[in-house]
Amino acid sequence: MNDGAISMEVIKNPSEMQAIADKIRQTKRIGLVPTMGALHKGHISLIESAKKETDFVVVSIFVNPIQFGPTEDYKSYPRPYDEDQKILEDLGVDLLFFPFAIDLYPNPQTTFINIRGLENLLCGKIRKRHFKGVLTVVAKLFNITKPHSAFFGQKDYQQALMIRVMTNELNFDVRIRVLPTIREEDGLAISSRNIYLSDDERRKASILYLSLKEAEKLLKKGEKPISIVERQKLLIEREGLIPDYFEIADPETLKPVDGLGSGAVIIVAAKIGKTRLIDNLIVQ
Numbered sequence: 001m002n003d004g005a006i007s008m009e010v011i012k013n014p015s016e017m018q019a020i021a022d023k024i025r026q027t028k029r030i031g032l033v034p035t036m037g038a039l040h041k042g043h044i045s046l047i048e049s050a051k052k053e054t055d056f057v058v059v060s061i062f063v064n065p066i067q068f069g070p071t072e073d074y075k076s077y078p079r080p081y082d083e084d085q086k087i088l089e090d091l092g093v094d095l096l097f098f099p100f101a102i103d104l105y106p107n108p109q110t111t112f113i114n115i116r117g118l119e120n121l122l123c124g125k126i127r128k129r130h131f132k133g134v135l136t137v138v139a140k141l142f143n144i145t146k147p148h149s150a151f152f153g154q155k156d157y158q159q160a161l162m163i164r165v166m167t168n169e170l171n172f173d174v175r176i177r178v179l180p181t182i183r184e185e186d187g188l189a190i191s192s193r194n195i196y197l198s199d200d201e202r203r204k205a206s207i208l209y210l211s212l213k214e215a216e217k218l219l220k221k222g223e224k225p226i227s228i229v230e231r232q233k234l235l236i237e238r239e240g241l242i243p244d245y246f247e248i249a250d251p252e253t254l255k256p257v258d259g260l261g262s263g264a265v266i267i268v269a270a271k272i273g274k275t276r277l278i279d280n281l282i283v284q
């Protein structure tokens with residue numbers, strides 16, 4: 001094992017990873033950045049925060065089959081492994097945990113984590129079983145890589161919230177860090193799925209961030225969420241996108257709010273062609 005950070009270790013086997021994590025934890029703080037690969041500036045910002053805040057950075061790359069629905073893009077999800085490995089080496093990541101599905105699910109999984117109340121809202125309403133798959137794999141990754149801190153993006157607001165709730169309620173000894181969304185120049189949240197967009201779709205996709213900013217402005221002016229939501233949905237539709245939802249919600253319960261109150265999250269998911277994009281803004 002190379003503890004001297006001369007080159008990045010790549011580990012596939014969960015038991016081997018656990019043994020390494022045990023050893024590292026004796027002297028260092030472990031930071032975990034879970035990803036599905038196809039790395040971009042959003043992932044890189046999480047890795048850079050992990051490097052600042054911890055002593056040994058583990059990045060996992062795992063396209064998790066149990067969080068994809070039968071008609072979703074599990075098979076076609078981008079897997080540019082060589083490029084990803086090079087990015088991680090250049091960033092000075094200490095260890096890449098890169099299991100095969102058979103390593104994490106040697107038998108069909110029968111134990112799952114659910115959060116009653118949150119799992120069927122927003123994305124959960126449309127992507128049945130998605131969060132159950134996400135929470136279950138994150139719990140496994142925590143138990144395998146034994147991090148002191150784990151780093152997630154605000155871009156996936158509902159996911160980050162649910163991971164926080166799971167961590168608290170199941171007493172995982174892991175500090176959850178949620179970091180700001182990294183965006184393209186026109187505001188589009190960077191995502192591994194943006195490569196699916198045609199040039200025309202890519203131009204139109206910037207409406208999502210514009211609609212969030214507009215909603216924020218109106219909310220701060222005191223306009224009622226219900227009318228803001230209707231207007232922003234129309235705006236998005238006019239650009240040719242099909243909104244799954246546009247909500248102004250309580251940041252903790254994700255239930256719709258009827259005013260700004262002590263804070264809200266404006267949250268959107270929409271399809272453009274075959275690609276589904278999500279984004280959000282927290283308003284204080």
Ligand code: AMP
Binds near residue numbers: 034035043152153
């Ligand atoms: P993924 O590989 O899409 O599962 O994402 C891995 C992690 O990166 C998750 O915690 C995401 O929320 C985070 N992430 C994805 N896109 C961005 C972005 N544009 N800015 C910040 N974090 C992001």
